[in-house]
Amino acid sequence: MVAIYGHETNYGSYTGDFDLIRSLATLSWEGRRRTLFEPELLATLKMLDNGVPRSRLVGSWAGATGYPQFLPSVYLRLARDGDGDGKADIWTSEADALASIANYFVQSGWRAGQPWGVAVNVPTSFNRAAITARTQPARCPRVFNRHSRWLTIGEWRKLGMSLARDSWPADSVMATLLEPDGPGKTAYLLTGNYRAILDYNCSNFYALSVGLLADAVKQ
Ligand SMILES: [Ca+2]
Structure with a gap:
């Protein structure tokens, strides 16, 4: 979990500053990878619906956001609350980001106690x-x-x-x-x-x- 966090954002020091809705709207319109990006744009709007502040919705040019660089659809599916405040804040809470990465690995079939x-x-x-x-x-x-x-x-x-x-x-x-x-x-x-x-x-x-x-x- 820590190694992913380190690789993705240099332990939270760089998470990207592209506006997600603007970037994903462009990538959905531009056509070449529309089938990938259109659902991500809709997932970003769903994050807003779920109460994620608009100011949080920034990331890489391709829509990866927060400490773990989750795509919006991955956030909706797998982000978890790690510090007990009831919100999955992968932008400012390391506990939430690490819990979310851990959940990603659980869902991907990681076997505890076994090396990679x-x-x-x-x-x-x-x-x-x-x-x-x-x-x-x-x-x-x-x-x-x-x-x-x-x-x-x-x-x-x-x-x-x-x-x-x-x-x-x-x-x-x-x-x-x-x-x-x-x-x-x-x-x-x-x-x-x-x-x-x-x-x-x-x-x-x-x-x-x-x-x-x-x-x-x-x-
Ligand atoms: Ca939290």
Whole structure:
């Protein structure tokens, strides 16, 4: 949660100052991504209906707002009150922002007590052709096409993976392999929790840097 907060807005220091209604009205009219932005414009109006002050409705040029940079539809669906005042104020309350990010992860299937992934060393003679994914990704294929097929941690260990740091998740945990810088460099075995980070923002470099920052925060 803290790593997302840090990545999205540098811990609340920059949340964007575009007027959401004006930006989303333009993006809905302009046409190229109308199906994405029109519902976000309507969601912003619903936020007003729900009592969110007009002055709060600012954010990125594409409509992401507040400490967690939620789109308006995400705010309506997932924002939560974390400090007990009955309002989900993701613009000035860190407790509300972190509770809302936590709720996002709960909804994305985050499993408590499991890491997002572990850094591993791949054996030099490793046969990568044998572990290519067998299914076509349903969304953001450029991101998921870089992941191997799913194997258990126990199976990965039998294939000769060794830990670069951290400690192994349970042998039964499923993971995919990602080598962000190509063969011979640090590789990562990624659990289902990594997919929850990708739900937030579908980019391997985003999800990896959130995961690594979260590990550093924990230390
Ligand atoms: Ca609150």
